[in-house]
Amino acid sequence: MKFDISKLLNISARVSWAITVACVFILFFPSDWLPFQIDTLREQYGLWIFIVIAVSISLCLSHLAKWIWKTIKQAWDKKKTWDTYKYILKNFSKSEKALIKKYYDKRETAILMDLRDPTIKKLETFRVISKAAGTSLGSVSGFPGFIQPWVFELIDKHPEFLNIEEDDKER
Incomplete structure (x- = not known):
């Protein structure tokens, strides 16, 4: 045996x-x-x-x-993920900060994305915003989407990530 x-x-x-x-x-x-x-x-x-x-x-x-x-x-992976999120938000350009700030001030996560806008494409690449699964009744180039929940959560903890004035002083 x-x-x-x-x-x-x-x-x-x-x-x-x-x-x-x-x-x-x-x-x-x-x-x-x-x-x-x-x-x-x-x-x-x-x-x-x-x-x-x-x-x-x-x-x-x-x-x-x-x-x-x-x-x-699991704890290490979670920390690495949140560190990546922080890195992404810290390194936003002025146009990206302005776009996110517009929706953050209203606390709106549902957005209508202009697919021709390079800022939208970059934010989509970094998974800051995502396309919705449904269809759109908006403009031809518009597409429904949403801002990921982690974006608002991190901005609530670190509001300095959206300061456009500080970005001007550093450069």
């Missing part, structure tokens, strides 16, 4: 914890408190139970390490 150790690593965390708790109960629970004789089971199979508990604890620790790594990676 061939034993594949890779299948052992696919055991779920719940099963690993259940096996660990059961083995700890069998090995370390006082026999005086139990209505049946557990000492003979410990004497006959104690070594095997210890091996099972060692493997199940190592599986639990590997699941815990995988969960910690996944949580840290």
Whole structure:
């Protein structure tokens, strides 16, 4: 019979914890408190139970390490994403700031985009604005769209991203 150790690593965390708790109960629970004789089971199979508990604890620790790594990676990815968003908003040109400011002051996220405008195309490339899925009743070159929610959220936290006057002083 061939034993594949890779299948052992696919055991779920719940099963690993259940096996660990059961083995700890069998090995370390006082026999005086139990209505049946557990000492003979410990004497006959104690070594095997210890091996099972060692493997199940190592599986639990590997699941815990995988969960910690996944949580840290998700937090890191989220931070990188928000840093990218901040970088995009910080480096807006005057025309991009003016366009976003016009809608930000009214708190409007729904916009009618002029597809011939290069500013609109650049903002669409950086996913600051997106085209809506529906059709338009506007002008021939107009298309319905919306400003992404993260834009207003970041501008609420950092209103200096839309200051056009500061941009003039720096240059």
